[in-house]
Amino acid sequence: MPQPKLNVCLIGYKFMGKAHSQAWRTAGRFFDLDAQPVLKVVCGRDAAALADFAERWKWERSTIDWQQAVRDDDVDVVDISAPGHVHCEIGVAAAQAGKHVFCEKPLAFTVKESKEMLSAAREAGVKHMVNFNYRRYPAVALAKQMIDGGELGEIRHIRCTYLQDWLVDPQFPMNWRLRPETAGSGAHGDLGAHSIDLARFLVGEISDVVGMKKTFITERPAEGTSSGLTATAGEGTEQVGVDDCSVFLAKFSGGALGTFEATRMAPGRKNYNRFEINGSQGSLVWCFERLNELEYYSTADPGTARGFRTILATEGEHPYAGSWWPPGHMLGYEHGFANAVSDLVQCIVHDQPCQPDFQDGAQCVAVLEAVDQSIEAGHWAGVEMIA
Numbered sequence: 393m394p395q396p397k398l399n400v401c402l403i404g405y406k407f408m409g410k411a412h413s414q415a416w417r418t419a420g421r422f423f424d425l426d427a428q429p430v431l432k433v434v435c436g437r438d439a440a441a442l443a444d445f446a447e448r449w450k451w452e453r454s455t456i457d458w459q460q461a462v463r464d465d466d467v468d469v470v471d472i473s474a475p476g477h478v479h480c481e482i483g484v485a486a487a488q489a490g491k492h493v494f495c496e497k498p499l500a501f502t503v504k505e506s507k508e509m510l511s512a513a514r515e516a517g518v519k520h521m522v523n524f525n526y527r528r529y530p531a532v533a534l535a536k537q538m539i540d541g542g543e544l545g546e547i548r549h550i551r552c553t554y555l556q557d558w559l560v561d562p563q564f565p566m567n568w569r570l571r572p573e574t575a576g577s578g579a580h581g582d583l584g585a586h587s588i589d590l591a592r593f594l595v596g597e598i599s600d601v602v603g604m605k606k607t608f609i610t611e612r613p614a615e616g617t618s619s620g621l622t623a624t625a626g627e628g629t630e631q632v633g634v635d636d637c638s639v640f641l642a643k644f645s646g647g648a649l650g651t652f653e654a655t656r657m658a659p660g661r662k663n664y665n666r667f668e669i670n671g672s673q674g675s676l677v678w679c680f681e682r683l684n685e686l687e688y689y690s691t692a693d694p695g696t697a698r699g700f701r702t703i704l705a706t707e708g709e710h711p712y713a714g715s716w717w718p719p720g721h722m723l724g725y726e727h728g729f730a731n732a733v734s735d736l737v738q739c740i741v742h743d744q745p746c747q748p749d750f751q752d753g754a755q756c757v758a759v760l761e762a763v764d765q766s767i768e769a770g771h772w773a774g775v776e777m778i779a
């Protein structure tokens with residue numbers, strides 16, 4: 393029998409557009425999926441650049457009319473890889489058209505918008521998933537298995553740092569990531585959202601937060617062109633409207649304490665997304681810059697042999713790893729996206745809930761928003777729990 397098809401509509405064709413195209417193209421080749429993703433239509437705003445992209449990545453067609461594309465009969469899944477200010481509008485329209493929705497992070501700018509997306513998806517009965525790709529690296533998924541298996545005992549601390557340096561140069565020009573109307577916030581929502589999701593995934597719900605944010609460089613050269621984390625300058629200058637750095641403390645419902653730091657101002661740190669978790673019986677450390685490795689310390693080891701060991705999470709029995717290469721043949725950034733897409737396809741075909749879904753996405757936004765409330769109020773803020 394021919395394998396069923398799952399037709400994908402992608403919106404956005406730059407940084408995440410490439411990462412998602414690669415994932416949709418690869419997933420069915422490495423994973424035994426029960427439907428084959430088809431790269432049906434890609435949407436953006438510049439017709440000529442879009443046509444080039446479609447040709448290079450072999451999308452069947454391209455259009456600058458996403459409103460029509462998300463309603464097209466031959467589309468099953470809408471993949472939102474555009475900036476945050478359009479997530480809500482596209483997500484709601486896609487769900488109302490009966491399409492499953494895969495959305496980049498952060499889900500939206502506000503809890504209100506996030507809830508609109510969640511309600512639209514629930515009412516339409518479609519699958520919904522947020523691309524928190526860091527959950528899906530084998531070493532991180534292994535950390536989750538170890539914590540759930542009780543190997544760390546009672547969790548007491550999580551320390552999350554997400555450090556980049558692409559804004560250290562004051563001559564780096566403006567782009568959508570530096571404007572509140574298109575990005576919502578700066579490092580806080582962009583990087584902090586990933587750390588919050590990892591913390592919720594690994595440790596549980598965050599109940600209370602207190603934080604601070606800072607913009608170190610308040611004026612930059614105006615935008616010429618930009619894509620992903622690169623940009624060229626245009627004429628004049630523009631005021632920066634978002635934070636360069638956010639730092640906050642967190643209390644977890646289960647009793648653990650957390651610290652979070654997200655910055656684009658850490659020279660030498662490129663994509664230093666790191667967590668350290670300490671429990672009553674051990675510790676785990678992971679950093680994206682060495683993404684295949686998980687450091688593990690166990691108090692159960694004999695005293696003479698105690699110390700952090702490095703687990704190379706590339707064995708066949710490690711989550712996701714067995715679908716790729718032989719042990720020791722490293723995975724990279726793009727594999728997290730293909731792992732996510734393969735899970736999404738299986739959830740759609742087998743009518744299973746997706747993780748992380750729009751409720752997770754909304755809960756992450758609730759933490760981001762509570763940090764902002766704490767900054768405004770100058771004291772701790774409770775985090776709204778999204779039902």
Ligand SMILES: NC(=O)c1ccc[n+]([C@@H]2O[C@H](COP(=O)([O-])OP(=O)(O)OC[C@H]3O[C@@H](n4cnc5c(N)ncnc54)[C@H](O)[C@@H]3O)[C@@H](O)[C@H]2O)c1
Pocket residue numbers: 403404405406407408409435436437438458473474475476478496497498523524525582618619620621
């Ligand atoms: N999961 C991750 O690791 C990760 C990494 C980077 C970015 N992101 C997220 O992905 C999203 C996109 O970021 P990016 O780095 O790909 O940005 P980008 O600037 O590289 O690309 C943005 C794309 O969106 C398109 N676009 C912008 N406005 C649009 C509109 N109104 N209608 C249709 N298309 C529009 C642009 O044409 C462009 O193709 C953001 O939500 C960002 O936070 C996630």
